[in-house]
Amino acid sequence: MRIILDAMGTDHAPRSEVAGALEALKELDSDVEIVLVGDRDTIEAEFLQHDEIPDRLSIHHAPDRVTPEESPSKVIRRNPESSLVVGLKLHRDGTGHAFVSAGSTGAVMATSLFTLRALPGVDRPSLATTLPSAGAPVLLLDAGANVDCKPHHLVQFAHLGNIYAQDMMGRSDPRIALLNIGEEPGKGDELTSGTYRLLRRETGLNFVGNVEGRDIIKDVCDVVVCDGFVGNVLLKFYESVAEFIIGLVEAERVGKADDGLDLDHAFRVLDYAETGGAPLLGVGGVSVICHGESPPKAIRNALALAAKAVRSDMVRHSAQEVALALGPSSREAS
């Protein structure tokens, strides 16, 4: 298996990418190779910081780099020689089996969509993210790829999340919930009340109904479906609330004797680097998107996520399920 890693994505690229790839190779099965895509000289210079570079880590030269200022939708035409576009094409052409990038989320999403194409039956691929929770992590989608959604888009997210939760998170018969402002069926805005009506009669989904903001992380569901605006706000808010509360605890400890608390252990579950990256679901390939500030650990975990997606044949499984649930013949019903 060969994973394509955009070497020029993080803020301090390619430092995190090279270190993360080396860490990943130590842990992943020996048939996994990683191809770093980016400026060869820059990557080779970074190699010098490490004692040994295994054969399983190679470089594919791409002279250009996408900057955050680029309009996401124009990258594919304006930056054909960028590590992002070159890397995604290596995946599309079959040279690599998955793609990982910590470049600008908008650019990676748009270019993934242009390059890998949406699966038949999927109008809008969706960015999925996992939230730390009282139980096992909860899958939230859409996390920002799609705003101004219609009910049938949220139904598609539900199917994509359903497959991801099974193949990647080990959940059998995942509980799918709709994020809403009340639990009762009629609650919500136009989007959610309309989505509820569709999800209720959707077959092949274990739809458990509405879930409110207060219940998302209370282990009442495995997958939470929402519009990308709400999902994106929530995801970012979660990080900042966690940071804020950790700060409150830290402030209380200042100047006190060693209290023996291992808060790093307590808060490990909140560390986004543990998850590594967010997959773009519903495209014809594996595309995992990382934070721009990803440390090596996050890159390593994103590579592991990508490897797992390839190993579980997630894309083919998604294509089958989606064709069944959302394909042309099923469309008549909705």
Added chain:
Amino acid sequence: MRIILDAMGTDHAPRSEVAGALEALKELDSDVEIVLVGDRDTIEAEFLQHDEIPDRLSIHHAPDRVTPEESPSKVIRRNPESSLVVGLKLHRDGTGHAFVSAGSTGAVMATSLFTLRALPGVDRPSLATTLPSAGAPVLLLDAGANVDCKPHHLVQFAHLGNIYAQDMMGRSDPRIALLNIGEEPGKGDELTSGTYRLLRRETGLNFVGNVEGRDIIKDVCDVVVCDGFVGNVLLKFYESVAEFIIGLVEAERVGKADDGLDLDHAFRVLDYAETGGAPLLGVGGVSVICHGESPPKAIRNALALAAKAVRSDMVRHSAQEVALALGPSSREAS
């Protein structure tokens, strides 16, 4: 000053209401009276739990009580003898200067709107709430009164929040931000990109632009404006994330020697009872809505909030500002 308190709002009414009113009377100025509205026998029975009932606490009998099952919009017609409807009418008729209730949020909002009416220029009164933050608390509105908003509704929320932040939170020239999924002007969904265009040219507001989920509680603004769906989800999510993280810390402490940490102190800022209640802004009166599970402390603080709103003449100030900013003559422009 006379504050009307719905005695039958909390889950264990009138226990919290009576205890909270007694606490409030100890702290508020001696010209403040509180009128408990509800079943006289039930309230008098609760009085027996307390040593002394001051003259400033009285009862106004209302035999009926609104249950959570009632459709909010029908309460005014179906439950005319309820503590909620009777209490709000006492406020409207001038017998009381403010109204506080821990009844079902939807019912209190709808009945407040029917009874007190929206201020001229306000299409949709808005529920405001304060979020604990790294700096002073941030006012978030709408927190759930309005879903499916249009840009001009969010502009109205901005004006209502602007006045509240000045009169009630002591902020001069409050920084008004729009909750969005990116900081740049063009970002967002139809609602937020349209709202941004209106707010940018709105006079009389210190509009500081878009704010992302991660920045809400980072002291970059005093007021955050959003659709009631997003606001409601966020508000409830905040509470559960705080609870979850506190739980992580507590779990780490289990079985350890006394570590001398005063986490109650650290987390006091997160206690919703400290805030007490959420005001409904943009109606022709003071209506403060509390959690159904409010402890006496929350009721006490909601009564203090109501007293402060009366003292600062918030409603008249709001009416003036709103007429200026949103009245018929200003409407032409938007």
